[in-house]
Amino acid sequence: MSYTHAVFYRAMNLGHRGSPVRGVLEQALRDAGARAVRSFQTNGTVLLDLEVAGSAEALVAAAAPSLAARAGYAGAGLVRSLDELAAAVEGDPFAVTRDERTYRETVTLVDGGAPLPVALPWTDPRDTLDLVAARPGLVLAVVRGGPGAGGDPNGHVERLTGGVATTRTLGTVRRLLAAAAPD
Structure with a gap:
């Protein structure tokens, strides 16, 4: 299928x-x-x-x-084409800010609101999150810290844009794309 x-x-x-x-x-x-x-x-x-x-x-x-x-x-259910997702995570877009403190690399989808009002890459004041790249409706981020202590890409994107967002890890998105590949 x-x-x-x-x-x-x-x-x-x-x-x-x-x-x-x-x-x-x-x-x-x-x-x-x-x-x-x-x-x-x-x-x-x-x-x-x-x-x-x-x-x-x-x-x-x-x-x-x-x-x-x-x-x-x-x-909310946020919809994206698989081609759009594949283009967003192609290559290594997280290399710009990845370091030894990286906990997760994430893909945040956002609908509505305004474009991000910050220059990228952008780091939150606690230094627990870098917003790395943005496309219409999609933001890539590097989260630092461990479980419960890391940055919150979803919350930051919603506050900055006024839109509705949901976040998945890069691993989830890549596994999703692999599962969708024709047999």
Whole structure:
């Protein structure tokens, strides 16, 4: 099966309170018009292919009432084409600020709001986060510190842009792209 897009749901943890189980999530997207759906991991990351002409964003919006009714989920689903994701993480975009303190390299998707109002690379005042690169709707960041002590790319991007954001690790995005590759 070939996939063309990915949906990144904000604050979704499959099977947890306020989030759907995998089957409900996948069925809501199929009912909204996806030809193929594959939930990837439990963090609300989904591969999809469209059955009918139209936008993936419209499909995700059409699935939202079902997710709210069946699972109580009312968060945002941010959609990106797989080509767009692949271009964003091609090569080694994190080399600019990676050092021995690097904990995670992340991809933050953002919808709405204004462009980042800071020059890149930008480091937060606590020196726990570098925003490395930005494209429309997407910000790459290096997080320093360990679990619970590191920078917060999601929070910083939302505060700086006023948009709605969700973040995944570079490893998750690269595994997602590999899983979407045609057999």
